[in-house]
Amino acid sequence: MLLYTFYLLLFTIMSMNTILALESVLFVASEPLTIQKLAKSLDVNIEEIDQALAPLILKYSPAESGIVILRSGDEIQMTTNPELATTVEQFTKSEVFGELTKAQLETLTVIGYRGPITRPELEQIRGVNCAVIIRNLLLRGLVEEKDKSDSLMPVYEISIDAMRQLGISSTAELPDYDALHNHEYIQQVVGDQLISEQE
Numbered sequence: 001m002l003l004y005t006f007y008l009l010l011f012t013i014m015s016m017n018t019i020l021a022l023e024s025v026l027f028v029a030s031e032p033l034t035i036q037k038l039a040k041s042l043d044v045n046i047e048e049i050d051q052a053l054a055p056l057i058l059k060y061s062p063a064e065s066g067i068v069i070l071r072s073g074d075e076i077q078m079t080t081n082p083e084l085a086t087t088v089e090q091f092t093k094s095e096v097f098g099e100l101t102k103a104q105l106e107t108l109t110v111i112g113y114r115g116p117i118t119r120p121e122l123e124q125i126r127g128v129n130c131a132v133i134i135r136n137l138l139l140r141g142l143v144e145e146k147d148k149s150d151s152l153m154p155v156y157e158i159s160i161d162a163m164r165q166l167g168i169s170s171t172a173e174l175p176d177y178d179a180l181h182n183h184e185y186i187q188q189v190v191g192d193q194l195i196s197e198q199e
Contacts, residue, residue: 018044019052026056028119028131030145030154032075041152100140107133108158111143112171113180116155118148 021042026033039046053069053076060068060078068081080088100108110125111117123130134156137143142162145154158171168174 015048015052018042018048019055022049022052023056025152026069026076026078029077029152030119030134032070032072032077033152034074035076036074037152038076103128104133104136108137108142108162111137111156112158112162112174113177115143115157115171116146116148117157118151118153118155120153122156 022038025038025041035046035049039049042049053071057069059065062068062081062083066081066084067078070077070079107122107126107130110122114121114125119130119134134143138145142159143156144159145156148155163169163171171177
């Protein structure tokens with residue numbers, strides 16, 4: 001940790017902002033991201049991404065953290081510590097089997113009525129972190145993740161299998177779809193999220 005602290009002292013305020021922004025993006029990203037894509041998204045050069053990665057890799061050291069940052073060539077991803085794979089697998093299996101929880105049903109409902117939707121938008125609507133729930137719904141095959149060409153963030157939609165189980169052929173057939181999809185509160189929350197992302 002002393003080495004991590006030393007690295008932080010070497011960076012200017014601007015670099016600190018880059019480190020924090022990079023950490024946040026890696027946390028919410030669900031797949032490996034290239035250094036080039038990260039640099040473009042954060043509006044910095046590739047060298048700054050490389051410099052910002054150094055203290056983060058130390059911070060999330062495999063020896064001291066259950067979360068690590070993996071790098072393969074130009075691709076970077078924040079993920080669980082490989083040494084804890086068995087523990088994570090056991091937890092994941094316990095989450096996948098059995099009935100959906102209230103939180104999972106609520107998340108699936110929001111995705112159904114508002115999809116395609118990004119994770120930050122979903123979390124803004126629900127007011128809680130949805131990373132584990134989204135992963136669970138993906139493993140169950142109830143939602144699908146798709147890349148969005150103009151954003152680092154993927155979007156989520158309910159799957160064909162989920163629609164089949166609900167007995168519908170389109171999300172537009174969900175009860176009161178138009179009213180809930182265009183609900184004033186939801187529009188305001190998502191609008192606030194878009195504004196914050198642009199600032």
